[in-house]
Amino acid sequence: MTLDLPLVARGKVREVYDAGPGRLLLVASDRISAYDHVLPTPIPDKGRVLTQLSVWWFQQLAPVLDAFGATHHLLSATDVPAAVAGRAVLVRRLxxxxxxxxxxxxxxxxxxxxxxxxxxxxxxxxxxxxxxxxxxxxxxxxxxxxxxxxxxxxxxxxxxxxxxxxxxxxxxxxxxxxxxxxxxxxxxxxxxxxxxxxxxxxxxxxxxxxxxxxxxxxxxxxxxxxxxxxxxxxxxxxxxxxxxxxxxxxxxxxxxSPPPALPDDVVAATRDRYVAAYEQLTGTTFR
Known part of the structure; x- marks a missing residue:
């Protein structure tokens, strides 16, 4: 994936792009890490689950943050490039x-x-x-x-x-x-x-x-x-x-040593667990 934005950092799971003054674009990939290693096998839809569940939780936790005089970094989950829609958020640079x-x-x-x-x-x-x-x-x-x-x-x-x-x-x-x-x-x-x-x-x-x-x-x-x-x-x-x-x-x-590839059944079962967490917590169907 290539975006027409300057790449600031690449982590185990996310890429961070410069989205203008005071703003960053966080893009969650389907990579999965364990024991400080990025595994060679991605988990389909994982980045979308992470992003959309985080957006939901930021909304749920806002009153707790308010009580402490704090806030969260989320600016928008929709004002993002079409190529990364659903797996990217626009956030404050901190x-x-x-x-x-x-x-x-x-x-x-x-x-x-x-x-x-x-x-x-x-x-x-x-x-x-x-x-x-x-x-x-x-x-x-x-x-x-x-x-x-x-x-x-x-x-x-x-x-x-x-x-x-x-x-x-x-x-x-x-x-x-x-x-x-x-x-x-x-x-x-x-x-x-x-x-x-x-x-x-x-x-x-x-x-x-x-x-x-x-x-x-x-x-x-x-x-x-x-x-x-x-x-x-x-x-x-x-x-x-x-x-x-x-x-x-x-x-x-x-x-x-380099971690082994995940077999298909482990990939499918892992995806199922991530999606189940999203659906059971939010009460909505993952799309």
Whole structure:
């Protein structure tokens, strides 16, 4: 795909184009990444699902942002080139903060392994007796650094966030991230989905105000579990790319060499999960 706009950056999933003063065009591809690698096999319609679900969530979460004096970066999902309609959004250009803000309401993934070793996640102590899939007593903030392309994100404690952005801003990030998670979890629960965890990113407006950027509450940035089948003690069925991670693990891939191609059945099942997340959350048919 070639657009008649200057390319600013190319990430694992998105291309970012200069769309004029103070504006960027974000285009979501069908690429999928896992364990810091872009896989060689795309997932059909994935970019459209990510884009359209993010647009829906920005609308749902606007009242939470308003309560914190914040906003989101979305300007338009329709004023985009026809060649990328449905998978692109026009957004505000921001100074992005160097922190990935992660909120967890359930024990899963790397959090389970860390808890097993230390009884905590980062600097957040947790009660004994939790297992994979357990609901946490309260949602917790477990941030990481935002690594440069080709590097790994690094889990950090709250003191490191304070050193990166200042104490007042760090506290604001933590409270807003948890508020967004709680509202997202409430909406998802109404659709029969558990929001196990999610990652959000923020930038700064010209006046220094916080702006929610990137994507929000998608199967790429969140763990979504069917509420009806939730059963702590083992990995949960999911509507997200954990299915792809699990398949890669089953192949014995070392996470260092180039990743294997996904077979057709894994591609189809992954697409089905992304579309199911969109349709069940929004209550609309994906087109």
């Amino acid at each position: 100074e992005m903060l160097p922190v990935e803000c992660v909120a967890r309401g359930y024990l899963a993934g790397s959090g389970t392994a860390e808890y097993a070793r230390t009884g905590s996640i980062r600097d957040v102590p947790l009660p004994p007796g939790l297992v994979e899939g357990s609901r946490l007593p309260e949602p917790v903030f477990t941030p990481s650094t935002k690594a440069a392309a080709g590097e790994h994100d690094e889990a950090i404690d709250f003191a490191r966030v304070e050193s990166l952005v200042g104490a007042a801003r760090a506290a604001e990030l933590r409270e807003l991230t948890l508020a967004l998670y709680r509202r997202g979890a409430e909406i998802a629960a109404g659709a029969g989905i558990l929001l196990a965890d999610t990652k959000v990113e923020f930038g700064l407006a010209d006046d220094g105000g916080l702006v929610l950027g990137d994507e929000v509450l998608t199967p790429d940035s969140s763990r979504f579990w069917p509420a009806a089948s939730w059963s702590p003690g083992s990995p949960q069925p999911s509507f997200d790319k954990q299915y792809v991670r699990d398949w890669l693990t089953s192949t014995g891939w070392d996470r260092v």
